[in-house]
Amino acid sequence: MSGGIVKVKFYSPYDRLAGVPEVLIEIRDGATVGDLLIKLLRMFPVLTKVIKIGDAEELSASTLLMADEQVVSMGTMLSPGQDLKIMPFILGG
């Protein structure tokens, strides 16, 4: 199986919850953001409190996921070498 590494950068407060500012995660070819998040939440179970991958609407309303400056969702395919930013979603005010 080929694949590669994606760097996940946590922003506050997810960095504090995870205990690290970023983490490298190995993905297989064809992996999606959803696949990566499942892996991520296994590594950092505390994040399941704030990153709700079981409900696409709630995930979109509460968390911003960006890969190389593009907004992505659970079904987006990832490529090795990409950076994924994860932060609470708030827009307005």
Add this chain to the structure above:
Amino acid sequence: MAQLGGYVGGHYRVDLSTGTSEQMAFSPEILRSFIGGAGLGARILFDMTGPHTDPLGPENVLAFLTGPLTGTPAISSGRHAVIAKSPLTEIWGESDAGGSWGATLKRSGVDGLIFQGAAESPVYLVVSEKGIEIRDAKHLWGLSTLQTDAAIRAELANKAAVATIGPAGEKLSRIAAIMHDGKHSRAAGRCGLGAVMGSKKIKAIAVLGSRRVPVSDPAALKESIKRMAHRIVNKTKNYRSFGTGGGVLTSAALGDLPVKNWSLGEWMHGAEKISGQKMTETILVGRYSCESCIIGCGRNVRIQTGPYRGVDGAGPEYEALAGFGSNCLVDDLGAIAMANQLCNVYGIDVISTANSISFALEAYEKGLIPTELLKGLNLKWGNPQSVLALVHQIGRREGLGEILADGVRKAVDQIGPQAEELAVEVKGLEPAFHDPRALSSIAVGYATHPRGACHRGGTHTMERTPIPELGYEVALDRFATERKGELSAVLHDYYGLFNSLKLCHFILTAVAPSEILGWLNSVTGWDMELSEFLLAGERHTNLKRLYNVRCGMTKDDDRLPERLLTKLTEGGAAGRVPDIGKMLSDYYRQRGWTEDGLPTPEKLRSLGLEREGAAVGIVK
């Protein structure tokens, strides 16, 4: 006929020139068509002012208007509108504030106050169940907003909610705000309406009351609120956790956060230092909720040591963090909190003030500001002292602040046309700190909103949130051109309805239009259908447009400044420029307007605006 719920006793016209007041009666039909708040305000302003009205003259109107939901248990209904012809833009002027003032006004038995004329010397008003009293305010003139609030509350046994201007409003700064609720600092900031209040020599309006707002079907309202409360709390939990300032990181990632007077696209490292999350970890001491709110996005902050010691009260919201932070390259949260507090104390609009300062920093850097205006001022990007010095000068109308206190457009008039390319404003109103290059609907939203570059038309927050009842069943791509003009038109009307009901926009992602209509019907006793409700929103927007057309506004004013149509080279919106021409055409078409942006006679007839259309010369 059963009593109409939601309205308490009428609107009152106060003539400050004669010191008299009288009830203004609006028929049930007018109330059903224009509802309250900004919708009813559009009707009042259209009828009572016009193209020849001097915004700072006694003939201008200044109206404080609640909505039928204000003061009821409806969630997040503790808001009121302030309406006048704007001295900043010289067109439709609309602002609003949360807090407790609007609900307290309703509890005094008053739905709205409409001021005309001007007092000979400073006055303040006490509005209570006993009536409307005009009192001498010479002893308050010159005081800050917080000092005024404390003084009046002391005079009234600490029972009043107070709306007041600060020194900036007294000095007729065209970016002056009207502040409410003392240290909680709920601002009606936009459009310079504090200057209108100052021109009428009204220092403050204190309201007291304990009447209940009548609700036609309290059981139905209670049941609906109970059903929706959990959903609203769940969908808005990030606002509670981090305040609107939590959006600094989101906006920075998207390229939505303006950087260095809207010229750069990337500042993630700075954003992390000034975000709502950072505030929560450092200077936050409590949260604040407006009347009937279950979200609690307001921040209370305190700094007890260091250069910004003395910060104590309402914390900076997203707009202050972006405006004084990223757009001035200041990454010091304490300094931004101080700048925000100074705006509240002087009574100046955070958004216009911060835009004026970033404009000045760039103009200074380019050597455009005449030396005699600087009076030794040394301005630098990223220097908190430069920003704070300018906030003080604007609040006091001193030095360079004398020019900046009237906003960016008038500053260009003073400094010269070479500063035009640095000036970011639409129709004279400086934009909120959301970049249309990152979310294309903002472009058409800013260009067409009746009050200028307004972020309260909803487009940027709703691209991601489908509203099936409004015809939007899927989220839209943030850079796309397709459907954005149409979306902006629909959302301007729908958000406008919130401004008429006087509901907070932050519940909008959690509650469907028919559910909001359910609240309105439960409160008033009406049997309004969704189509009639949405038509009312369209009516309100069209009337505001007619007002602006009558003031001389044309399609050419529906534009964006060149700075916002220049590609950024870095960040989440790099290389993107919105197709404003296409979106404008779509916006007009969606509205049934001509290609020149004018409502057609047919459209106006369908909205019941024939009389107003005839006054503008559209309906023959």
